[in-house]
Amino acid sequence: MNNAMQSLRELQKKLYALQFAMNVVDFDANTIAPAESFSGRGEALEVLSGMKYQLIANPSVPALLEQAKTEPLTEQQAAEVRELLRIYNETSKIPANEYAAFVKLTSESVNAWGKAKAASDFSIFAPYLEQIVEYRRRFAAYFDASKAPYDVWLDQFEQGLSMEQCDAFFAQLKTTIQPLVQKITQSNTKINTDFLKATWPIEDQRKLSDFLMDTLNIDRNHCQIAESEHPFTTEFYKGDVRITTHYHENDMASNVYSVIHEGGHALYELHMADRLQYTCLSGGASMGLHESQSRLFENYIGRSKEFIQFIWPKLNELFPTQLANVTAEDFYKAVNLCEPSLIRIEADEVTYCLHIMVRYELEKRLMNGTLAVKDLPAAWNAQMKELLGVDVPDDAHGVLQDIHWAGGDLGYFPSYALGTAYAAQMVAQMRKTLDVDSLLKNGTLAPINEWLEQRIWQFGKEKTPAELLQNACEQPFDPSYYTDYLVKKYSAIYDL
Numbered sequence: 001m002n003n004a005m006q007s008l009r010e011l012q013k014k015l016y017a018l019q020f021a022m023n024v025v026d027f028d029a030n031t032i033a034p035a036e037s038f039s040g041r042g043e044a045l046e047v048l049s050g051m052k053y054q055l056i057a058n059p060s061v062p063a064l065l066e067q068a069k070t071e072p073l074t075e076q077q078a079a080e081v082r083e084l085l086r087i088y089n090e091t092s093k094i095p096a097n098e099y100a101a102f103v104k105l106t107s108e109s110v111n112a113w114g115k116a117k118a119a120s121d122f123s124i125f126a127p128y129l130e131q132i133v134e135y136r137r138r139f140a141a142y143f144d145a146s147k148a149p150y151d152v153w154l155d156q157f158e159q160g161l162s163m164e165q166c167d168a169f170f171a172q173l174k175t176t177i178q179p180l181v182q183k184i185t186q187s188n189t190k191i192n193t194d195f196l197k198a199t200w201p202i203e204d205q206r207k208l209s210d211f212l213m214d215t216l217n218i219d220r221n222h223c224q225i226a227e228s229e230h231p232f233t234t235e236f237y238k239g240d241v242r243i244t245t246h247y248h249e250n251d252m253a254s255n256v257y258s259v260i261h262e263g264g265h266a267l268y269e270l271h272m273a274d275r276l277q278y279t280c281l282s283g284g285a286s287m288g289l290h291e292s293q294s295r296l297f298e299n300y301i302g303r304s305k306e307f308i309q310f311i312w313p314k315l316n317e318l319f320p321t322q323l324a325n326v327t328a329e330d331f332y333k334a335v336n337l338c339e340p341s342l343i344r345i346e347a348d349e350v351t352y353c354l355h356i357m358v359r360y361e362l363e364k365r366l367m368n369g370t371l372a373v374k375d376l377p378a379a380w381n382a383q384m385k386e387l388l389g390v391d392v393p394d395d396a397h398g399v400l401q402d403i404h405w406a407g408g409d410l411g412y413f414p415s416y417a418l419g420t421a422y423a424a425q426m427v428a429q430m431r432k433t434l435d436v437d438s439l440l441k442n443g444t445l446a447p448i449n450e451w452l453e454q455r456i457w458q459f460g461k462e463k464t465p466a467e468l469l470q471n472a473c474e475q476p477f478d479p480s481y482y483t484d485y486l487v488k489k490y491s492a493i494y495d496l
């Protein structure tokens, strides 16, 4: 390895170590840290992120990158140089004091959001969100003043994504989804979900989580489950990935699909190639790609008739009384109920993307300055009425339901919808060579995992999202796979 590349590897290891520390702090904050501990944590994160900033936004970095390129590089080394240059360009454009202040702000803002949500009072959170929008608009101009601020952030979360593409993508989804929802709500098929609201002892739900993790072939020596208000996944490194879930005594399905969803994220991180460890190429290629893996497991596997057939004996073993008069078919239909509702994370597969569209439209307007933060709750309620036809009773069940904006993430939501659509295309491609239905019926997920590892997981950030999708599906992204899947599945469930 040439000298410059050697120095760049050392830099990457330091960046890895700082990120590791910040992820531990973040994981702790969201799981067992006491409620009033945010201020000290904010101070610590400000220092850590300042150290990270000093390392990367350093004039020696572009010089080293230039020097490295004069020597012959392996494919991976060339990718490291490319990724480091991207991080350098992004970071060095933001003044150090603003970067640190923003990190501190988001830590405080998450705390304020928690209080606002508990009190269902948007005014507690509004001053923080105003500052966040202001920072995000200013940072976007530092990156690329020629682009609309929201385009800059869409591209940050999903390389190459723009409002133009999102507008076209969502328009295509809307054309299929809105009429489908209408047909479903008018259909005579009634799905019984009452049994899901029985009492499901949490101790038994924990046993079910373990069973699901085993079925997904997640190595528990490298991946543990904790509990948090909202389920999430954090990777410290490929040998230590954490997922969280939330147990509700009167809703067993919530934990089942949280574990499978986060399990999908975890599998992606656990199966990065070893050679990428401690480099800037480790980690999912994009938010959209990450969501494609979690939603592939949650929906295309977890909510399939075949997978439910496989877990049915286990469910009956753990919950014989709760499921005494229920069939696997009843359960399949209940966990696939389609019904316009208030909360995104509880939304069904059909209406889910409508929830994303609500957020997309509002983020677009916040970022282009045509919507003031103080007017956000009213705009939210109007969008929910227009797209989903539901009335929002209060801010806790409306504009305050998600943590993303409090964490400073504007432009993240579209990646959920994109990921869902990527997954449909991947599954369609997988079906050409694997008998997916038989594998699910037998609970034999190894060949599916192997398919994903070979085409997606192992590469980390070595390839762009578009390259990975091309690599896996042998064609560019096409949302029709997703809309076709929805129409076929739900026409059968609702006898349309």
Ligand SMILES: [Zn+2]
Pocket (backbone or CB within 6 Å): 261, 265, 291, 294
């Ligand atoms: Zn996710």
